[in-house]
Amino acid sequence: MDLNTVWFVLVAVLFTGFFFLEGFDYGVGILLPFLGKKDEQRRAIINTIGPVWDGNEVWMITAGGALFASFPHVYATLFSGFYLALILMLAALILRGVAFEYRSLRDDPAWRNRWDWAIFVGSFLPALLWGLTVGNLMCGFAIDAHMNYWGGLIPLLNLYSILGGLVFVALFTMHGANFLALKTEGDIAARAKAMGSKAWGLATALTVAFVIWTFFETDILTKSGVNGLIPALLAAVALLLSGWFNKTGKDGWAFIMGSLTVVFATVMVFAGLFPRILISSIDPAFSLTIQNAAASPYTLKVMTIVAAIFVPIVLIYQIWTYRVFRQRVEADPETLIY
């Protein structure tokens, strides 16, 4: 494998990690106002991701940084092209990050309720907008011969990509509910399970529609060479199993299968794109690929060495963190950390 391919895979791995981890994070944020009836319940829900959400968000920052370092043209084209969508997402993420920290600083129900809705918006919007972005990556957008996209926000709001956004929201909500069923007790866990079952139905319906549309709208599942068909099938199997495990009360397995759904769906997208990263809908020759958009061989070599050393270290301490906080969080005012 040449280094360009290595970095394509590494970027795909970073986005997979990001969607898997922030997926349940966003899901928990979306469900927070609905599953938590009392303050200590909401606090317990937040505390299931409290120690880890920040580390999860770094997956997105690192994915962005890695894109910048390894495929600077992709970084430039994508971020300037999706300008308004990104700004909206950043505003939402800013609100969300601050909300986790600030909600507890005043013991006032109205104050806390406001921040809880900020967490909801801050989780819902990024989920929707990432889905929208991925939808547009799959169907391509109007990139010109100089790698610039001039169309603004409106053409990005096509129905196919909006459906992609809704798939993300539904999948992440399900993923978050599965996570909460695993990490909470009593009332909340029961409500999370019921919600997980509903979200599973919605996610399955939307995903099926989206995959069928993808088959006709894009070449992600059909192009010759590497394509997304096999990971798409694996994602479908995992999704079905996740629903079945949810019904039979196997929370751990339901979460694992939901996670695999997210992982395989992301793999499907990147496999379908390869070796392109951004598809031009004007002319396939204008697409940004792992060759024409890449950093120099020297930079890729330096970055490969850095990544080979530090990615494993990051994985070790993040996995250790999840082990430290593996217990369920009780909605008990005596033990909750605010």
Place this chain on the structure above:
Amino acid sequence: MDPLIFARWQFAVTTIFHFFFVPLTLGLSIFIAILETRYVCSGDEMYKKMAKFWGKIFLINFAIGVVTGIMQEFQFGMNWSEYSRFMGDIFGAPLAIEALLAFYMESTFIGLWIFGWEKLSKKVHLATIWLVAFSANISALWILIANSFMQHPQGYMLDPASGRALMSDFAALVFNPNVIFQFPHVLAAGVSMAGFVVMGFSAWHLLRRHEATFFRPAFRMAAIFGLIGSVLVGAIGHFQGQFLVVHQPLKMAAAEALWETEGPASLSLFAIPNEEQQTNAFDIAIPYMLSFLSYNNFTGEVEGIKGLVAKAEAEYGPGDYIPPVALNYWAFRVMVGSGSLMALIALLGVFLSRDHRLDERKVFLKAVTYSAILPYLAATAGWILAETGRWPWIVYGLLKVEQAVSPNVPAWNIVLSLGLMTLLYTVLTITALKLGLEYGAGAVEIGKTAVAADE
């Protein structure tokens, strides 16, 4: 409408807001780590209480620092896509490394620190806060390596086909001489800011006779912190200035509002620069002093703006090469003035906090409370000088700001995002200040883990 001016404003707003919150976390994380070390070594519960109390102030700042940092990273692709295309090969690497080396570590271990008091052994818990302090400062190092490439590019070669700058020497990128000055300067600034914020809150409580046993030792430690930080920041800054006289002479000439070449050059103390007529309407100056500061001798010739502009035009072609002189002149004075005042106050603080009579020094304590604003003024002014003084270059000598902006983002998009972000930042900053003050002043109970000052 020209998008350039709005993109520049957005860069300014993002950077200033971001750096309003970050330096405190650099120094305060070290401060808290020292407190917890004393707790673990001595077993004295008061140090644990102190670590938790200042930890909350840390977290209020950390939260905003993180989220404004995402904008700081992403704006290069959003507003400055041409910059990202032409410099991304070399500039993207330190940003990615920063995330990989530092952000992961900082955000993971801060989570462990907050939620791990009961779950981790004392020593492991102590290690988490030291790792937070270490990674916070490592992240500063990598972002400054990136900034130093913009200030003093090296380790690159220009690709003749595409005109892009390609990384040719990673070691030269990392060991940029600009970093050797800039990193310790920023680190010391963070330490001094932590010192002054802790001193400020402690003075406020001591004035009200709240828990003197809690706040008196904090004050003393913070005064030492503030003194070390502000003396170092000034000393390093001096050498950094001498480096810039050689490598970015126009920035320093603008910072001194020195229009004509002088040898020996005098140091201006108070001037009203007139940028249209390229002269100073009013000027009080100390003879020989600028030569001394620039070269360690009293006769060295310091080149003025007019001469330097002629040289720049000869080298790079005609164009506007004069940084905003009044802005740089005053930013420089605000920075140096605040820093000097801080060194003085911290010195007095160390001296006066030797014994319990500190509580009776009402005037001094009141002054210290207000002086917590000084490091913020200094840090903001410092970045204004560092970034606007580089005009017209986004990468010094290589790429002009006007060539770097995204061609495909219309002005109204930037205006919209600038408005949204400014509004959001303003609301959040006011909230952060209010919460910081409320909490630091002990007025709020935070759940049941609150360390109320009056308990």
